[in-house]
Amino acid sequence: MSRNSETITPPSRLRRWASSFSLQVAAGLVLGVAAGLIAAGIGPVSDDEPNALTTTLDTIGGAYVGLLKTAVIPLIVTAIISSITNLRHVSNAARLAVQTLLWFAITAFIAVSIGIALGITVQPGNHAVSGELEESAPYAVGSWWNFLIGLIPSNILGLDVSAHAGADGAIEASAGFNVLQVIVVAAAIGIAALKVGAKAEPFLTFNESLLSIVLKALWWIIRIAPIGTFGLIGHAVAAYGTPTLSALLWFVVAIYAGLLIVLFVVYPILVKSHGLSIKQYFSGVWPAVQLGFVSRSSIGTLPLTQRVTERNLGVPRAYSAFAVPLGATTKMDGCAAIYPAIAAIFVAQFYGIELSIWQYVLIVVVSVVGSAATAGTTGAVVMLTLTLSTLGLPLDGVGLLMAVDPIIDMGRTALNVAGQALVPTIVAKREGILDLDLYNASRKGVPFSESEPADAAEHPADTGQTTETKHSAEKETVRD
Numbered sequence: 001m002s003r004n005s006e007t008i009t010p011p012s013r014l015r016r017w018a019s020s021f022s023l024q025v026a027a028g029l030v031l032g033v034a035a036g037l038i039a040a041g042i043g044p045v046s047d048d049e050p051n052a053l054t055t056t057l058d059t060i061g062g063a064y065v066g067l068l069k070t071a072v073i074p075l076i077v078t079a080i081i082s083s084i085t086n087l088r089h090v091s092n093a094a095r096l097a098v099q100t101l102l103w104f105a106i107t108a109f110i111a112v113s114i115g116i117a118l119g120i121t122v123q124p125g126n127h128a129v130s131g132e133l134e135e136s137a138p139y140a141v142g143s144w145w146n147f148l149i150g151l152i153p154s155n156i157l158g159l160d161v162s163a164h165a166g167a168d169g170a171i172e173a174s175a176g177f178n179v180l181q182v183i184v185v186a187a188a189i190g191i192a193a194l195k196v197g198a199k200a201e202p203f204l205t206f207n208e209s210l211l212s213i214v215l216k217a218l219w220w221i222i223r224i225a226p227i228g229t230f231g232l233i234g235h236a237v238a239a240y241g242t243p244t245l246s247a248l249l250w251f252v253v254a255i256y257a258g259l260l261i262v263l264f265v266v267y268p269i270l271v272k273s274h275g276l277s278i279k280q281y282f283s284g285v286w287p288a289v290q291l292g293f294v295s296r297s298s299i300g301t302l303p304l305t306q307r308v309t310e311r312n313l314g315v316p317r318a319y320s321a322f323a324v325p326l327g328a329t330t331k332m333d334g335c336a337a338i339y340p341a342i343a344a345i346f347v348a349q350f351y352g353i354e355l356s357i358w359q360y361v362l363i364v365v366v367s368v369v370g371s372a373a374t375a376g377t378t379g380a381v382v383m384l385t386l387t388l389s390t391l392g393l394p395l396d397g398v399g400l401l402m403a404v405d406p407i408i409d410m411g412r413t414a415l416n417v418a419g420q421a422l423v424p425t426i427v428a429k430r431e432g433i434l435d436l437d438l439y440n441a442s443r444k445g446v447p448f449s450e451s452e453p454a455d456a457a458e459h460p461a462d463t464g465q466t467t468e469t470k471h472s473a474e475k476e477t478v479r480d
Contacts, residue, residue: 036237060231084190115341125349284312314435334412
């Protein structure tokens, strides 16, 4: 009897760790680095043909990113509509929206200031090995005029259709989504639905159902992130080896120094100054930060970011459903603040151009105001070219940095995600609607739970608080 009782025991700590999403992602990262080093050691089969291991890693990583991108457009549309219409459940919606945008701007200002200071101090452009770098025109160019014109949708789907001559002279058409236009269309639909009132309720119910379906599908994709991590990290190590890094070493060091300072110095100061636990913030947000690091997409990480913001950090769903999707498209301390600041200074130093005080001010203005140009997608080339064109710097300088962009984009996106969860937490605490019981809950290796907490939309909060949605019955949180 005693033997039987010994076999029916709670899961061991080892089994809990093995089921931890964070540990699985970390394992994928370590194995990916090892596989990448092996692939780099094998070397290419020919000048234009990588070895089989490198190709396999690229295929695995590319397939995972492709899965994330597949869900981007339906996620943006349903999430933006839901985020706007969910504000009808709080009486202080306007105040929450203003506070959110204000803190987006404050944290962006701090981040870009740190980026400028590091660019001036480290001088990465003066340390670059120019003989190993090649200039090239960027594949996308951002300008204020193009940015403003790009906000005007050409059709309700935000679909860009272009035609070009193929190799045989035939006209070939291609189509792609303009994410900024999709955001504008979705926001317009959400605002219109609010204005229509009761007649729009069936549509809003349908949108909520569709959003739940998209989030469920994305959740399945997120659960295989450790496999995607293995491929993405492995290919990055194999494809971007030491020769490339050595030429831009100081640039990479400056970028990651800025990212680490904001993540582990600035953010903790903001958390502590609002009377919250720094340890609880990091343990709560870390799963999303890990996925952001791997996926390099704030939009792709959005479901997990919103989940940890609500269920680990205690932000009410009626508010987080607005703030987190908005942050995933506009809150970019890594891509739109630190990176363009240091990169612009790098380009100026590389070409021997001395920046004026006014140009440094312009870097700050572009970073704080123009971050929506990044639109939550992988990469920050549009934001960098927007900065360079505003300063009058050579756009060909973008090509100097593209070799290491995938490496630094991992850190940029991780910081973006951390900030997208931080600001709603701070605002909720300032407004007295943060669930401190959830925020301070113990997190000790409990794996993910797929069960959803009660929807705040079913419990309108007239005072801006969560009334019955204190998650008393849903204390299971996303924990490391």
